[in-house]
Amino acid sequence: MRHVASEQPLDMGHQTETHAWDAELVPGPRGRTRRPEPGCPVEVALAAVSGRWTTLLLRELMGGPRGFTELRTLLPELSAKVLSERLRALQERGLVQAERLPGFPVRTRYELTEAGRTLRSLLVELYATGEELLRLTHAGSGDE
Incomplete structure (x- = not known):
C-alpha cells in the first residue's frame, strides 16, 4: 500500500547532502552521482580509452603523428x-x-588533439596500477 502524501515527485531531489564524499575521489559535484552519468569525469575518462586496442593506439600516437600504414606496422595484429x-x-x-596529405596514393596522418594528449597521465597511471594489481594478486606469470 502506498502513502501518497509522504511521497516526493520523482524529479525532486533531497534538499540536503548527507553523504560524506571522499574529497580525493570526488573533488567536485559532477562525480556525485548514484549511477554512471555521461557528465561524470570518471565516466568521460573511461569512455575516452574504452575499446579493445584503443589504449595501444593512443600509446603509439603519444609518440607523435603517424600514418595508417605506420600504425599497422607498430601494431601488426x-x-x-x-x-x-x-x-x-x-x-x-x-x-x-x-x-589528408597531398599526393597519390592519398595518405592520412593521425595526430592526438590537445584533449587526446591529456590522456597520457591516465595511461601511465593505468599501467602502474595494473602492475601493482598483478603483483598483489599474484596474477603475474613470473615475468618480473
Missing part, C-alpha cells in the same frame, strides 16, 4: 578494419585529428 574503426571513434571523441 590489429586488422585494418579495427584500426579504421578505432581511429574514427577517437576522432568522434575529439581525441585524434586526421590530416
Whole structure:
C-alpha cells in the first residue's frame, strides 16, 4: 500500500547532502552521482580509452603523428578494419585529428588533439596500477 502524501515527485531531489564524499575521489559535484552519468569525469575518462586496442593506439600516437600504414606496422595484429574503426571513434571523441596529405596514393596522418594528449597521465597511471594489481594478486606469470 502506498502513502501518497509522504511521497516526493520523482524529479525532486533531497534538499540536503548527507553523504560524506571522499574529497580525493570526488573533488567536485559532477562525480556525485548514484549511477554512471555521461557528465561524470570518471565516466568521460573511461569512455575516452574504452575499446579493445584503443589504449595501444593512443600509446603509439603519444609518440607523435603517424600514418595508417605506420600504425599497422607498430601494431601488426590489429586488422585494418579495427584500426579504421578505432581511429574514427577517437576522432568522434575529439581525441585524434586526421590530416589528408597531398599526393597519390592519398595518405592520412593521425595526430592526438590537445584533449587526446591529456590522456597520457591516465595511461601511465593505468599501467602502474595494473602492475601493482598483478603483483598483489599474484596474477603475474613470473615475468618480473
